[in-house]
Amino acid sequence: MRARLRTAAVIVALVATTAACSKDDPPSPPAASAPAATPSMPAFDPPTRFAPTSAALGEARPGDVLLHGTTAFLAGDAQTTVVEIGSGHRLSVLTPEQSPITGNPAAAGHRPVLIDLSGKPAVVVPYAVEIPASGTVAARQAVELLVIDAADGRLTKTVTVDAKPAEGDFSLVARDHVRVIGGRGSAVVLGIGKQVTVAVDVSTGSTLWRDNDFDASALLGDTVVGLTAPDSGYRRSITGLAVLDGAKRWSALSVANAELAAGGPSFLVAVGQQTDGKRFYTLIKKDGTLVNRTKGEYGAGLRCSYDEAAVTVCAIGNSQPLFALDSTTGDDLWQLPATGRRAPRMTVAWHGAVYGTVNNAAVVLDARTGTDKEVSPGVAPVAVTVHGGLAADPSDGTALMFHPALG
Secondary structure, eight states: OHHHHHHTTOOOOOOOOOOOOOTTSOOOOOOOOOOSOOTTSOOOSSOOOBOSOOEEEEEOOTTSEEEETTEEEEEOSSOEEEEETTTOOEEEEEOOSSEEOOSSGGGOOOOOEEEEETTEEEEEEEEEEEEOOBTTBOOEEEEEEEEEETTTOOEEEEEEEOOOGGGOOOGGGGTSOEEEEEEETTEEEEEETTTEEEEEETTTTEEEEEETTEEEEEEETTEEEEEEOOOTTSOEEEEEEETTTOOEEEEEEEEEEEEEEEOSSSEEEEEEEOTTSOEEEEEEETTSOEEEEEEEOOOSOEEEEEOSSSEEEEEETTEEEEEEEETTTOOEEEEESBTTBOOOEEEEEETTEEEEEETTEEEEEETTTOOEEESOOSOOOSEEETTEEEEEETTEEEEEEEEEBOO
């Protein structure tokens, strides 16, 4: 398998283990899985066939949605809509207190993230906002977080992350969208633009720390992993910081043209260029240990989906290849294309299934083996629960529809 990867001239590799945390680690955030099915909503784990009929839930980009139980969180440019998927009933429509920045397409992206807040699941949605001028204080940009009760869709609070005068404003958020990297307890880590990371306590609203020269990519346990600012040689260090105070824990590797991607709670992958000009990839543990470091002609555009069970599936760019790893051992499981088989364009992986399309036709693969599990699923969902999946309306890419599971 590894030899085939090297000759393919591209690499798509990421591992996310489900190894148990040490006794000193706080519990991991809850997975976005569904509770027991109600009589009116059949359940299949995982679903592989979806009804052609659907219910319109709201508007959001396909990457800015979250399914939790029977509730969908759709984070649009100016508001977040919370909908009960069975009935289509809107539980709430939530807007930031300040005006969201919506004019620049580069500012788009409001992916909802599920966290465990004081033992209760909560959803955090980030927005870049504009704070108007007041008196002698000029207008400025900031980040506003919507903190939502995951059970009932109620807005519990908003948290505004504002730059201190000595640190400059957040004017860069008009060019690069803000994102939630992850949460650990009440600590939520934000990425702002290309080179600012901020950790916020959403219980108190206080900023725990800010690093203007760090681009966070993943939260592994209580360690934030990302890339430092480029040095004079345009090289960056893969570094781990403590989530509570931003203290440096380790620095693993100096690289150029690097990409980091996360697909689970314990590992991420780095793809980059070494000092000799050769490309490489390596899996990185939360303590900074490098695993399976390999040289090769590895390409760019890595994206991965952890199935919240035992497999991480990755793709490179918007096309092939598709590649799967065991999320506990990191072993290669399968790769497509293969002899006589094409690689689908993955939309998401969930509970042992990989959803995607081949020549615009939906297909479901077995995440463990890569074999076809269902060749006529009806749709290729972008988010899945046992009750069904969310998919974009073919005539409107931002209109999200819920398709009930049939099998």
